[in-house]
Amino acid sequence: MEPNLEGVKALAFDVFGTVVDYRTTIVAEGQRLGEAGGIEIDWAAFADAWRGRYRPSMDRVMRGELPWTNLDALHRAALEELLAEFGVSGLSEEEKQRLNGVWHRLRPWGDSVPGLLRLKTRFVLATLSNGNVRLLVDMAKNAGLPWDLIFSAELARAYKPDPRAYRMLQELLMLNPNEIMMVAAHQDDLRAAQDLGFKAAFVMRPLEHGPQAVPDLTADPSFDVVATDLVDLARQLGL
Amino acid sequence: MEPNLEGVKALAFDVFGTVVDYRTTIVAEGQRLGEAGGIEIDWAAFADAWRGRYRPSMDRVMRGELPWTNLDALHRAALEELLAEFGVSGLSEEEKQRLNGVWHRLRPWGDSVPGLLRLKTRFVLATLSNGNVRLLVDMAKNAGLPWDLIFSAELARAYKPDPRAYRMLQELLMLNPNEIMMVAAHQDDLRAAQDLGFKAAFVMRPLEHGPQAVPDLTADPSFDVVATDLVDLARQLGL
Incomplete structure (x- = not known):
């Protein structure tokens, strides 16, 4: 019918x-940032891991374990964890803000x-x-x-x-x-x-x-x- | 400086x-409605009176005399009063809805x-x-x-x-x-x-x-x- x-x-x-x-955009921006800053990581794996934190982060908010937190802030908290996990250090606050902003430029x-x-x-x-x-x-x-x-x-x-x-x-x-x-x-x-x-x-x-x-x-x-x-x-x- | x-x-x-x-649009639509339906009123005065109810209606909401009411509903309540005041009767529900919708078409x-x-x-x-x-x-x-x-x-x-x-x-x-x-x-x-x-x-x-x-x-x-x-x-x- x-x-x-x-x-x-x-x-x-x-x-x-x-x-x-999101995946292609994050990989492209990550690779540009990596080339400029000498960071060699698998940006596709990084993009997947970042997106992978999305649902668990929101679930924490919806279960009341976190107060209301917007997605920019959830992305940023996940970014900090992932930078450590992927062994990326030395990014300035400005560079981190710029990287977190990639979600605004998808x-x-x-x-x-x-x-x-x-x-x-x-x-x-x-x-x-x-x-x-x-x-x-x-x-x-x-x-x-x-x-x-x-x-x-x-x-x-x-x-x-x-x-x-x-x-x-x-x-x-x-x-x-x-x-x-x-x-x-x-x-x-x-x-x-x-x-x-x-x-x-x-x-x-x-x-x-x-x-x-x-x-x-x-x-x-x-x-x-x-x-x-x-x-x-x-x-x-x-x- | x-x-x-x-x-x-x-x-x-x-x-x-x-x-x-709003004034010109309401006058134009009102005149068209009036010609089609044989309603002869001063649409400019009608438009001014309608807009004149705007602030008092919102003030009633903000003083808590009305629960939250959106502007479409405030416009509609004012419209009912003004139709009576201007001696307009016989509009169908559909015609009233259409007239109230003029605010969407300004x-x-x-x-x-x-x-x-x-x-x-x-x-x-x-x-x-x-x-x-x-x-x-x-x-x-x-x-x-x-x-x-x-x-x-x-x-x-x-x-x-x-x-x-x-x-x-x-x-x-x-x-x-x-x-x-x-x-x-x-x-x-x-x-x-x-x-x-x-x-x-x-x-x-x-x-x-x-x-x-x-x-x-x-x-x-x-x-x-x-x-x-x-x-x-x-x-x-x-x-």
Whole structure:
């Protein structure tokens, strides 16, 4: 049966991995920093380890072991640990701040900007990201991401997949849940949105974790759309 | 002495009156509705009366006489009263919703879009408006306002000039107060921002209240910039 998507008015986007390619950007910036400073480490392993701290850090906040901490601060705490673990010493405070800021400069996948521009002609495009507001603002400005609304878990003080993040966006948009479609490369994010009545579009990003990784690309039959990228999503939505 | 504006990184904009011309838009839509439905009232007086309920409505919320109520709902409550007052009856629920939605379709002053596009090349452009998020999203999409961030008093649950609204935007942007410049056509808005350490740009909008009105265009000597419009503001900021 064809899913009925006629009532969808807004698309809510996961950002890290779905819209931007954090791994390639971090490797590229790390290698430049390494060449300039004589640091020889495996930047791909570093990027994977940094991203690997993401979920555990947010879980600590959501369990109440940490007070509310935005993603920039969680990234920075993880960075300090990883620099020690990878044996990198001697970075100045300014260099560390610059490196932590790489998350503000992540590059979009090649299809992201053209796909979003097409989708924007019919839908309200909102971020629904665990990235903090400033991070998302800088990223959008740097990468030319044409959001209509930057919404962040920071505003709900609840990281996805906590339902409060999705619910708050829905309330601000003054839409019914089934008028919003979550767009993400991650099944758990989509399922959390579906639990609240959102529609779900799964975007396959086979390279999110690098060319050697084997990510879970299983499309749950309950997903309303399965797209190979954001241009394909636009096409499937008739744009 | 020339004000030092070198450290300014973000501009926070008042919207109603400063960026968009609510009076002309409401009069135009009202007249169209009136012609279609045989309603003969003074739409300019209606627009002025509607805007006149704005501050008292928000004050009731801020005094705790009403629970948090977003601006769409405050506009709607005022609309019901004004329709009765102006002797307009027989509008359907759909027509009332459509009329209340005029605030989502307000037209920008002629200089607003070109001015914002120039300012966007150097600064983060954020709204700092009492309009609710959905209203501001619709307005931006409809009028082509190129905001980097839509921020609303709704997120702070405190209407300007309550300091919580300004402070929350400052915290989300992770900037010092003096790195943000408030841009507004209203002195009280600018003074509230200045009290927190923001810079202030006064934009003169002599026609905000119509051609017969005599608005207060007194530029406080403490304002950092006084501009005739947003293109002039861009020029004064070197763009």
